[in-house]
Amino acid sequence: MESRSIRLAVIPGDGIGTEVVTEGLKVLEAVGPKFDITHYDLGADRYARTGEVLPDSVLAELRGFDAILLGAVGDPRKVPPGLLERDLLLRVRFEFDHYVNLRPVKLLPGVKTPLADTPAENVDIVVVREGTESLYAGTGGTMRKGTPYEVATQESINTAYGVERVVRYAFAKAQARPRKKLTLVHKTNVLTFAGDLWQRTFDRVAEEYPEVTTDYVHIDAATIFFVNQPERFDVIVTDNLFGDIITDLGAAVAGGIGLAASGNINPERTTPSMFEPVHGSAPDIAGQSKADPTATILSVAMLLDHVGLGEQAAHVEQAVAADLVERLGGAGDRTTRQIGDDIAARVAGGA
Amino acid sequence: MESRSIRLAVIPGDGIGTEVVTEGLKVLEAVGPKFDITHYDLGADRYARTGEVLPDSVLAELRGFDAILLGAVGDPRKVPPGLLERDLLLRVRFEFDHYVNLRPVKLLPGVKTPLADTPAENVDIVVVREGTESLYAGTGGTMRKGTPYEVATQESINTAYGVERVVRYAFAKAQARPRKKLTLVHKTNVLTFAGDLWQRTFDRVAEEYPEVTTDYVHIDAATIFFVNQPERFDVIVTDNLFGDIITDLGAAVAGGIGLAASGNINPERTTPSMFEPVHGSAPDIAGQSKADPTATILSVAMLLDHVGLGEQAAHVEQAVAADLVERLGGAGDRTTRQIGDDIAARVAGGA
């Protein structure tokens, strides 16, 4: 029986991005099913060489893939701050309508958390971050720039269409988990217009999910619960900006940014979804084989799950979990490559 | 020698607000100098009884005081969500131009932090949160409300005038501290218009403070550093919304919301500044004498400092510090009143 191979676009990017992606692909190869892989050279280096960030022709090509794996982009010596974020990362999210930004916050056994007295099982959260709206719309402007009378505005744009689809996704996610709890995180007492839309939509969709327990927490209070009472959360649905903030905090709580995976997902699969570690390109440690590729490898697991290879995704997750427990046993300081080798070997060995 | 007594308006508010304010005033009395105190009945109860939140006549009266002490307002059974926040708390901040929202994040010896391996001296941060601009402007709107085509917007309004004055305040604060370090926290890579104004203003004012070391951290990364590396920060200056979020996280890190004090300050003293604990009215534990009045007592210390009684402020802080060390020694579960009595006794006793 021959199965169609999966078409994967890979954007290693800059700095440690290229290093961790190498290990991610190593693990992907160990998984078994064949992937048809095309590399794309995008990021600070490409920009410095050619002035190009994401040519329309490349965007059009990317559209033809089943999924995208991205390492990390950025290098302050080569590209103005914010440019790659907006014209590459956010552009892909918007053009491919990645309205679900899925970020698990799970403390795996053996992993050290900065929190005292927090058993691993207390931190098992899935954050469903909206990916295409609110302040990320990028609208706003500046008048009287550079004068004492300058005014700079940013607009948060929220639509019923945009909010409802991500809220629905989150309810379905919560329904499928054992605890079946969904918390809306927002700042409804200050962002009254957007907050009201979110709250009304959340309450309305909730009626269709009578088994899901619902809760509301302001973003400021949510940061407190993340460190004091993470067990309060199961699935969280939130706005683009609040999701950005809370998932970085979540990454720290769950053992650090070296372990945090994410998926920029179009659930209808009308476009390729993009998977990437939450961390950046870390130019300061680039090329030293110091980066932990685990976040990328866990992003590969999310990718496998998304393209219908749930069993293989579970294998990768198990291999990572086993590797993390071993670290506790004193596996010591391994290089980026050694960690990738070890996890790939476990995957190949069926562990 | 007779000194003019200080005119203080007190708004106990709702829930535990009234309990903690009683203890705050007890400590104030123990301090020595006479205060001329007027109580104002504002909050959920007043609203439920009269439909009034903050009558213009009361606002006009408040303007005549030297300072305001607020407990906490709100009760979801009596008032719609967000109403008191906007029409009382935020209205006072805006009407009295409280452009500095000062929030110390200091882990005192003896206090338990949720962070493992974090010595108290590593957490000694002052957050200078802008108090009158950005998304708190409250502008925005809703169209096609309740339809599948609804659009809800929020506007973040930032002015050179508003940003520069709070940045200047923060530089002066940093200059006066031993480490002399100031970090701008924002999200300049996404909020490009507002971020650019903040960054340019910050860089320009920095030139006048050559001794102050400056740094920039994105709000998402800042939440990571708050739990992994709090010693990275000395003074932080940030936008209204980011300041709201990071100071709640800071409160958690520094031992919990029961200890977090704040001042809504007009540095030019053209209006009374308002001091309040960061916590809310906690209707769930109201009337049970379970609330920790320490945050309010520390807010009283900030108030004393603001009205020129720096020595007395230091006494109160020392008394709180001594009380906190004693808790570690097993002072056990005291009531709200007992904690207030103990701290007041220390203040009166000159400790």
Ligand SMILES: CC(C)[C@H](C(=O)O)[C@@H](O)C(=O)O
């Ligand atoms: C790089 C930046 C634009 C991005 C974001 O803010 O979404 C990043 O912080 C993330 O969380 O993926």
Ligand SMILES: CC(C)[C@H](C(=O)O)[C@@H](O)C(=O)O
């Ligand atoms: C009550 C609310 C409006 C307020 C804010 O968001 O500023 C509170 O969270 C605070 O931090 O003082």
